[in-house]
Amino acid sequence: MKNTSALKVLGVTALLAIAASSALAQGGGTLRIAYAAIQQLDPYKTASNDEIHAFSQVFDPLFILSREDFSPVPHAATSWENPDDLTWVFHLREGVYFQDGNDVFAEGEAREVTAEDWVYSINRFINESTAFAMGDIESVEALDRYTLQITTPEPDPFLMDGNRLARVVAIPHEAIEVLGEDGFAQRPFGSGPFKLTDFRPNQSLRFERNEDYWLPVQLDAVEFVFIPDPTVQTIALEADEIDVIPYLLNIDEADWLMENPDVELHGRGGSWRGLGFNLSTAPFDEFEVRDAISMAMDIDSAVAAVVEPFGFRAYGQVPDWTGFALDPELESYWTYDPEAAAAQLESVGFAKNANGIYERDGVPLSFSVKVVAGSPVRVLTILVTQLQAFGINAELLLQDTAVWADDLVAGNNTGLFFDFSYAGVTGLWSLFHSSNIGMSNTHFYSNPEVDAIFDEASYTVDFEARQELWHQAQRLIMADRAAIPLYFENGFSVVSSSVVDWVGPWAGLNLVTLENSTYKED
Amino acid sequence: MLTYILRRLILIVPVLLGITFIVFALLAFAPGDAISLMLGTEAANPELIERRRAELGLDKPWLQQYVDYMGRLLQGDLGRSFTYGTPVATMVGERLPNTLVLTVASMLVALAIALPLGIISAVKRNTVWDYSAMFVSIAGVSMPNFWLGLLLIITFGLELRWLPIRGLGDISDGLWQYLRHLLLPAVTLGTSLAAILMRLTRNSMLDVLGEDYIRTAHAKGMARTPIIVKHALRNALVPVVTTAGVQFGALLGGAVIVETIFSLPGLGLLAITAIRGRDIPVIQGSVLVFALCFVLVTLLVDIMYAVINPRVRYA
Numbered sequence: 001m002k003n004t005s006a007l008k009v010l011g012v013t014a015l016l017a018i019a020a021s022s023a024l025a026q027g028g029g030t031l032r033i034a035y036a037a038i039q040q041l042d043p044y045k046t047a048s049n050d051e052i053h054a055f056s057q058v059f060d061p062l063f064i065l066s067r068e069d070f071s072p073v074p075h076a077a078t079s080w081e082n083p084d085d086l087t088w089v090f091h092l093r094e095g096v097y098f099q100d101g102n103d104v105f106a107e108g109e110a111r112e113v114t115a116e117d118w119v120y121s122i123n124r125f126i127n128e129s130t131a132f133a134m135g136d137i138e139s140v141e142a143l144d145r146y147t148l149q150i151t152t153p154e155p156d157p158f159l160m161d162g163n164r165l166a167r168v169v170a171i172p173h174e175a176i177e178v179l180g181e182d183g184f185a186q187r188p189f190g191s192g193p194f195k196l197t198d199f200r201p202n203q204s205l206r207f208e209r210n211e212d213y214w215l216p217v218q219l220d221a222v223e224f225v226f227i228p229d230p231t232v233q234t235i236a237l238e239a240d241e242i243d244v245i246p247y248l249l250n251i252d253e254a255d256w257l258m259e260n261p262d263v264e265l266h267g268r269g270g271s272w273r274g275l276g277f278n279l280s281t282a283p284f285d286e287f288e289v290r291d292a293i294s295m296a297m298d299i300d301s302a303v304a305a306v307v308e309p310f311g312f313r314a315y316g317q318v319p320d321w322t323g324f325a326l327d328p329e330l331e332s333y334w335t336y337d338p339e340a341a342a343a344q345l346e347s348v349g350f351a352k353n354a355n356g357i358y359e360r361d362g363v364p365l366s367f368s369v370k371v372v373a374g375s376p377v378r379v380l381t382i383l384v385t386q387l388q389a390f391g392i393n394a395e396l397l398l399q400d401t402a403v404w405a406d407d408l409v410a411g412n413n414t415g416l417f418f419d420f421s422y423a424g425v426t427g428l429w430s431l432f433h434s435s436n437i438g439m440s441n442t443h444f445y446s447n448p449e450v451d452a453i454f455d456e457a458s459y460t461v462d463f464e465a466r467q468e469l470w471h472q473a474q475r476l477i478m479a480d481r482a483a484i485p486l487y488f489e490n491g492f493s494v495v496s497s498s499v500v501d502w503v504g505p506w507a508g509l510n511l512v513t514l515e516n517s518t519y520k521e522d
Numbered sequence: 523m524l525t526y527i528l529r530r531l532i533l534i535v536p537v538l539l540g541i542t543f544i545v546f547a548l549l550a551f552a553p554g555d556a557i558s559l560m561l562g563t564e565a566a567n568p569e570l571i572e573r574r575r576a577e578l579g580l581d582k583p584w585l586q587q588y589v590d591y592m593g594r595l596l597q598g599d600l601g602r603s604f605t606y607g608t609p610v611a612t613m614v615g616e617r618l619p620n621t622l623v624l625t626v627a628s629m630l631v632a633l634a635i636a637l638p639l640g641i642i643s644a645v646k647r648n649t650v651w652d653y654s655a656m657f658v659s660i661a662g663v664s665m666p667n668f669w670l671g672l673l674l675i676i677t678f679g680l681e682l683r684w685l686p687i688r689g690l691g692d693i694s695d696g697l698w699q700y701l702r703h704l705l706l707p708a709v710t711l712g713t714s715l716a717a718i719l720m721r722l723t724r725n726s727m728l729d730v731l732g733e734d735y736i737r738t739a740h741a742k743g744m745a746r747t748p749i750i751v752k753h754a755l756r757n758a759l760v761p762v763v764t765t766a767g768v769q770f771g772a773l774l775g776g777a778v779i780v781e782t783i784f785s786l787p788g789l790g791l792l793a794i795t796a797i798r799g800r801d802i803p804v805i806q807g808s809v810l811v812f813a814l815c816f817v818l819v820t821l822l823v824d825i826m827y828a829v830i831n832p833r834v835r836y837a
Contacts, residue, residue, distance in 0.1 A: 037795060039605050039606055039799075040605075040606070182607045185607075201606055201608075202787070202791075202792075202795065203787050225688075226688075226689075226785050226787075227688055227785045228782050228785060228791065228795075229782055229783055229785075231672060232672070232675060232687065232688065232783060232784075232785065235672075235675055235676060235679065235680050235687060236687060236688060238680055239679055239680045239683065239687060241686070241687060241688065400798065401798070402553075402798060402799070402800060403553045406553055407553065412553075
């Protein structure tokens with residue numbers, strides 16, 4: 001019986017090995033990914049999705065976010081635990097080496113990534129990151145060669161968030177010392193599955209397989225193809241000049257792309273779309289005015305007409321792909337009721353003038369909604385038209401992204417505006433905590449009660465309790481009408497059907513992980 | 523003539539000085555902060571922002587910045603890109619040839635279309651040939667080049683798969699491959715100019731064909747083709763050449779859009795990327811080079827005008 005069992009185990013193992021080698025044998029090819037602008041590859045000096053997708057090929061993070069539910073999944077760290085609420089201990093994978101054959105490590109002279117490297121990398125992130133922040137860290141130390149410890153002054157359940165520790169990658173200190181900051185940004189290397197072989201900003205970018213990677217790498221190479229226009233990117237995919245568009249900017253194109261049998265849409269995460277109020281500007285500092293504007297628009301119909309099935313109506317700011325459940329109570333906060341809207345405006349002294357526009361003390365209720373190009377413009381066009389029909393003189397003002405962002409941060413003539421599109425769980429905090437006024441809180445919203453709830457949630461380790469606090473904060477913010485949620489837009493990668501095992505980007509573009517190994521079929 | 527050329531060359535200096543001042547002032551007062559954009563507004567440490575601003579000299583009054591910039595410029599230093607850290611002169615030097623190639627190719631496409639159609643239209647006035655050429659002219663000037671570019675990409679790149687839809691290719695892959703990459707962008711950029719030049723050629727030819735010396739040539743029994751080509755065309759070309767030269771500036775401007783549509787690594791795309799990222803040194807360098815190209819081409823046109831028309835004498 002024992003011999004039979006052993007034979008069975010051997011047989012199953014052999015079958016698995018054959019299957020694995022067959023899968024590897026199928027793989028290969030050069031994956032061609034479109035991008036609009038890549039100027040540098042230092043992982044701590046950018047928030048550009050294109051640059052993040054590119055440098056992800058060269059570096060390893062401690063963990064990646066699961067393709068199923070965005071929960072942390074082991075990568076360069078094999079496991080982690082919390083001995084207490086203030087301490088995080090990460091156990092590192094052995095046998096992970098920095099790439100060789102570069103300006104720092106000659107061929108065959110690569111060294112292993114250790115806990116000290118992670119201490120260096122995390123400290124560099126804290127000191128140098130220009131796009132993301134770690135939060136409050138008490139200490140970072142190497143307990144031994146493969147054990148990393150991080151301590152925080154308070155419990156920090158958001159440490160593993162997609163915009164925080166997930167952004168840290170293993171960087172050899174020698175690379176910065178030898179190449180300098182600028183040189184490293186142009187000729188980076190890490191421990192990742194691909195080595196940089198060619199980089200000319202906004203011209204050419206190519207990575208080739210790291211033969212010494214700790215996981216099997218099926219692709220021969222990854223090439224980033226410069227195509228600045230998003231429409232041409234789509235055409236290039238259909239013409240088989242590229243294989244992947246990592247993020248479909250114009251959701252309007254999803255309809256006809258789905259009809260192409262040679263192309264697949266992979267959904268993962270998405271964006272929040274909303275209208276924000278500048279609460280420091282009259283008359284938007286009055287609740288009645290904000291409430292009236294929210295009731296004067298039939299948002300459900302506009303979203304149904306333009307966005308669905310590639311998005312869905314939002315009643316809050318926190319999407320369900322972040323781990324927190326959607327709050328069912330929020331739907332009752334928003335109604336389309338023009339009569340009630342009119343009553344609200346009239347209660348604070350507005351009345352329709354001869355042109356049918358609401359005015360008060362001779363000043364009409366009139367504003368421009370600042371927005372950037374993209375699919376939200378279609379929804380906002382409908383909403384602005386509804387406001388005009390209602391009696392509010394609203395119009396859209398299309399702006400360059402840089403100008404729009406600056407205007408929002410400065411509060412420059414931004415009564416009602418197209419809001420920042422945070423898609424992660426901490427977006428709510430970024431947009432509405434008073435400490436972020438002058439940065440991401442472009443509403444100039446300050447509610448001590450909300451701040452206190454945010455602060456408490458930041459230290460609450462228990463998930464259910466933290467979720468409940470987050471929902472409480474969200475309800476207060478929505479009740480205050482600090483913003484008007486419009487919809488959650490699903491994020492899509494557009495991928496050639498010849499690409500296998502693709503996982504859309506989230507806090508990085510990971511082609512080779514324990515969960516997936518992307519390759520191209522012949 | 524030599525004196526005239528020298529005087530025009532000297533006049534380039536104050537023209538470029540004026541352009542640098544205007545561009546500098548516009549950038550100083552334009553919305554959008556270069557440092558915030560570079561570092562990311564939401565999470566960037568305010569101390570980091572200020573430190574970076576000081577490193578790049580952006581904390582000084584804008585007039586002081588202009589004086590510093592002109593001081594470096596007079597030494598041939600266009601500065602370094604805020605975004606890349608690369609010398610602007612290097613970036614411009616890499617991209618300018620591609621833009622010039624595209625612009626010259628577009629001009630050739632425009633002339634190749636305009637001259638034959640304009641001549642035929644004039645010689646066969648009020649016939650189906652004339653009306654067809656008019657239609658082509660109106661269509662050409664009416665179509666926005668970004669729309670035409672996308673249409674050509676879809677037709678020849680996607681549906682027919684005859685031509686590549688992006689990039690300039692590498693000349694080392696062969697001249698034919700290089701020209702295949704250049705064809706669609708050149709046609710896109712040159713079409714509206716072809717329409718303008720076609721009308722001009724037609725009208726100019728009609729004027730010349732009505733002259734007495736043309737009637738004399740006919741009366742002497744000269745064949746029609748030599749009359750048109752040897753006698754009429756040479757004089758009819760004078761306004762066409764002048765207009766083509768003046769339109770060179772428009773081609774340079776149009777190159778910005780065409781380079782974006784076709785992902786061509788030219789100066790126009792560099793400029794538009796720099797504007798979006800508020801990379802001030804690159805914007806200034808690109809505009810300066812565009813302006814220099816334009817004034818030099820304008821001078822060249824004036825010289826060619828004198829060559830074509832010996833009656834023209836410059837003081």
